[in-house]
Amino acid sequence: MTRPLISLGDALRACHHLEPQDEETADAILGLLRLRAGEATPAPSGVGAWQPSSTESVASTRRRQSDPRREYKAPARAPVPRLAEVPAPAVAGSSALRRLGETRAVFQPPEWLAEGEDLGALDPRRPPPPPDALFGRVHRRGLLSSAIGTLEPEGELDVDAIVDVLAAGRALRHLPRQLSPTTRRGVQVLLDRGPGMDPFAGDQEQVVRALDDILADDRLEVREFVGCPGRGIVPDLAEESEEDLVPWQPPAPGTPILAITDLGIGGPRLDEERATVAEWLELARRLRSQGHLLIALVPYEATRWPPRVARAMTLLHWSEQTSVGEVRRAMRDARQRLKP
């Protein structure tokens, strides 16, 4: 059994041995152990950052609760307020209908009401809070690592392959190994900044931030486009280009490409910047011929995808219900497309 997380016991042990002589030093010890009050504490493994909302569907609640991997605990439900029944007025011949004005309601405010902030006390100059994360922290890492991972022959020895070679009487010139996922090749992220993606801009930023946490700085390249990358991408500030768009260059061979786009599904229908099916098909053809692996995260369900684009490219419905399994299936599909 592994040692438990750092706790008050560690702090007590440290203070016992080191005998801090002032509050500042004692506070510094807590800071080193990440036990200071208000210190950002990552969620324990297995529990996502998701919290139920009033719009949570019953189906998704049940799905989460039945997943044995999730240590989700449903919040205590507040008692449903009941209206005390008022006896019918003792008036001969009067209607048995209750009069609202005569109703005495015993209203118990729900427990969660006390946890909310008083809107009147909020500073109107304060910026609005960021949108809720689409995925919980742990879930997000798993999803994105699966989406951008490449398979390298660095796993266990591939005994079947070894036996094949030796059984055929051939010399074993290298040791074949099983494929193992890795993120060290990094990723090139293409963000669609067209008007159709405006509602999803916050989610795009969250994906980029999450990838920044997973990958080393020099392994993450983020480029922006409008409509389709084939038209060009927004130049990087460091390039100091005078052009609005520069030709898009795919990354180094073997580096996956992750596009976050609506494929032209959203936005104004007569918008000139809207991408066409032909553009996306041409992009898919070009990438396939060059051996580049592309996966597109689309914020709309599969029923809305352009059918020909869906057949030519690997698309993934990007929503809070996206699972790691779906991502892995999409990646298998993407790799399959690259095979001659």
Added chain:
Amino acid sequence: MSRARMRFTRKFFDPLAAGGEAIDAFDDVDTSDDYDDDGEDGRMLFRAGPRPEDVYVYTPHVLLALNVALATGRPLLISGEPGSGKTTLAANAAAVLGWWSYKQMVTSRIQAADLLWTFDALDRLNDANMPDQSLREKHYYVHPGRLWWAFSPRSAPHRGLTEIPEEKLRASDPGTPAAESDHRPVHDKAVILFDEIDKADPDVPNDLLEPLDIRQFTVRETNDTIVAERQVLLMMTTNGERELPPAFMRRCVSLTLDPPDATWFADVARHKYPEGDWKLHRAVAAEVMLHRDAARKRGVREPSTGEFLDALEVCGELGIDTSSKVWDDVAMSVLWKHERPPDLERDASGAGVAGEDEAPE
């Protein structure tokens, strides 16, 4: 934070007890061993060897972090931007402790198991196919990793065998004495440094948790269980380029080194080159800060301690200073190292000395 005075008992890690010096920003070296007399800010210097890079200046916060890690038996995770002195700190701390020392540079290809052991299956296969070579026991193809050596220096040379193998079949200890000084190494304790742990795949730190926590592991190929025989201080450095798993972070003592400033650079130079020109140290330090600001705005790598020391060396060798005509060319190639020249924001006095102008006493 790291400059604030800390008052505590240096029970486990004390550079003074190991032969170091208490220092202050501009006072003479004070060899007092009473903490209350340790200069203004409680900093200490330890020379692990004769070279400039063997010197490290400990701030009170760093001293506290090392003591907390040793008091709690938790790994110490040292974070900071590239060039902030993480690796130097780890190496110097090992010298202060006088423990046997191991270092593992982590790459993107490394797996957690590699830090424990590797098994040379190809070598074994080749031996199996050699007609005049008898196949040896599996143990002979096991190569103990750094963490195995740190845990169990008795079983590592024997690769886990209970019988002692011939000399030529024994594994060699990759560890080193902590210091080149006459400070005797302590063999019953070890320090192991995993440098740049954030370069590894995200699963690697999590896979290390169990052997680190329970202080034992099992070699898959031989089914031998290796149990830690000695106290091990695990130090890890991270550039913070990649987020480490929360479960891993919550089991480590976390020390973040402050980014350097002009005073820090000048101080480093003063202690590494005590006979040097303090005015030159401060002038070059100020130039480094200008270049760091420019790099930050450009979004490129900032010059750090290594570049600063290189610039001092060049100035010393060429007999120049920051007012020389060739200084811009020197700065471009030694400090900046990027294609387009920097946009330096100099004040009216030019790249002057930052902070105090008085010479140290």
